[in-house]
Amino acid sequence: MSTDTPRTDTLRTDDPRARDPRTDPGHDRRDEPAWLLVTRREVVSRITDKSFLLGTAFMVVLIAGFIGFNAWQEERTDxxxxxxxxxxxxxxxxxxxxxxxxxxxxxxxxxxxxxxxxxxxxxxxxxxxxxxxxxxxxxxxxxxxxxxxxxxxxxxxxxxxxxxxxxxxxxxxxxxxxQAGSTVTTDFLRGDAERAGVAEAVGFVFVFLFYFAALVFGMQLASSVIEEKQSRIVEIIAAAIPVRHLLAGKVLGNTALAVIQLLVYLVVGLVGLSFTSYKSYVPALSGPTAWFIAFFLAGFIALACLWAVAGSLASRTEDLQATSTPLTMLMLVMFFGGLSLDGRGQVIASFVPPVSAVVMPKRILAGGVEWWEPLLALGLLAAFAAVTVWVGERLYRRALLQTGGRVSLRQAWSAAE
Missing domain, CATH: 3.40.190.10 (Periplasmic binding protein-like II)
Known part of the structure; x- marks a missing residue:
């Protein structure tokens, strides 16, 4: 009596179907780098969070309402x-x-x-x-x-x-x-006088958006690091993936969310502006807005890495205020520097990272900037971000698994791997 050989669905490793996601749905996920998995987790968990969506919607309504109110005021006859x-x-x-x-x-x-x-x-x-x-x-x-x-x-x-x-x-x-000869006109050594008022207002918006995003997302990033550390979940994660991948995923995930939110605000602002008497300035604002996004991206990555370090140095939520104080002071310097600096001080600050992330876009808005100046400032900011990521990765990796109290920068830098 003959016996039939049982059929198996096992695929040889050299079979093309073994690499086809349609025949192996989990294959693409298992082959993904760990940092990409963490990035996806950060984005999905936040973008489906009601508080995040409601906060974004509230800001959109606020921006649209502010622009609409000003447009109404301009058209309203007293x-x-x-x-x-x-x-x-x-x-x-x-x-x-x-x-x-x-x-x-x-x-x-x-x-x-x-x-x-x-x-x-x-x-x-x-x-x-x-x-x-x-x-x-x-x-x-x-x-x-x-x-x-x-x-x-x-x-x-x-x-x-x-x-x-x-x-x-x-x-x-x-x-x-x-009245002959009594007329007084204004002019600027740098920039276009006609755009000065609009440039000043939009420059304030740029500075505020950067400060707001860096503070909100930075605090949330640091808090999530502390929660994972305090609950000891990070020890399980660190046993499964390299710690540097965990840091990269958190930074990239929060950066992606911040950029998405920023783009929503900018689009709403520019579209709203096109319905006001300032609509003729919208094309001229497109270039400076693109530069601002580039500077925002480089500056935010640097600050996000520092926020992650601030969270890793703390062992409890109560420690975050102490570990994040230097970073908070740096952001205040950036905020007030971006608003108050002018003249030669503004020119110098536009090349000094990370302040250049908010100062150079303001200079671009005002006009009179040579073509090479934004490129040089962005290159210096990107180099600063790279150094910050390298230093921050070392501090984060060595402080993350230390418990029992707040970790100082010196202890984190000199700690064993």
Whole structure:
């Protein structure tokens, strides 16, 4: 009697199907480097976290709301009523006609009243926002109880122009002749004066976004290191994969999340800006924004590695404040330096890592930067990041498995492998 040989599904190692992920679903995961597995774990655990998603959504709504409010303010017309007695009716009419030329967001309507008592009654009854009347040495704008900012500015400008015109006509000349040579314009030795205001505002946004991302993600990275160390889970992980792979995965995972979040904020900001009166600046901001992303990436990797080191030096959550203090001070220096530095100090700081991560993008925004300056600054920042990663990897690897108390930098550097 013949017997059938049992069929087996075992594949030879030289069989191409053995390397096909469709026939071996777990094959690609087992062949992945450990740092990539840690990176995926960091990204997936955070990107599915409700607090992370809600925080990101809140910031998006905040940015969109801020831009929308400013756009609405720019388009909103402030309608004001100006009471005028017979002795000021002509001047009030001139203000009504010239108001759009002074401020196109202010519309003035004249309310003619018979006398002073009627004007004061109109103010008290909120029928008028101001009352214009002549005095011995000029004109006076009276309001009920508070300064009428937009109306006051329009009234001052129109009255001044009207009085100058009348005085010039009395002496046989014109206002233009009287004001010839008195115009003052502004210019900059570096950059484009037309973009100065927008560049300053966007520069502040760049500095704030870098500081916010580095602080939030850095603290979360350090806290996760402490939690794993305090629960002794890190000892199990370290027995399975090299510690340097664990560090690389954590840094790259948090960097990817920070960049994704940053891109969302920047896209929302630029799209929102395109719906405002500053939409003509959006194309000019694209280049500086790309440079900022590059500087952000290099600077964040360096700081993320230092945050991981701060977490590895602590044995308890309470120790993090002490181990992260130098890093927090460095970030404050970067924040205030990025906001306050100007002139020669700003130029020098734009080449000094890690401050250059926020200062150079601001210089690029202002204009007047030579083509080689951002490349040199980015190269120096990348070199700083590489040195930081090398030093941080050694400190992290030697401090991570030490328990029983806070580890000093000297102890971590000199500890045995």
């Amino acid at each position: 309608s004001v009523t100006l009471a005028a007695t017979p002795d000021s009716a002509a001047m009030a009419t001139a203000i009504e006609d010239a108001a759009p030329e002074v401020d196109d967001n202010v519309a003035v309507t004249v309310l003619e009243v018979d006398d002073r008592a009627a004007a004061e009654a109109a103010l008290r009854d909120d029928e008028a926002d101001g009352w214009l009347h002549p005095t011995d040495d000029g004109w006076q704008l009276t309001s009920e109880s508070s300064e009428q900012g937009s109306l006051t500015d329009v009234v001052r400008a129109v009255v001044q122009q009207q009085v100058l015109t009348d005085n010039a006509a009395e002496v046989g000349t014109t206002v233009d002749a009287l």
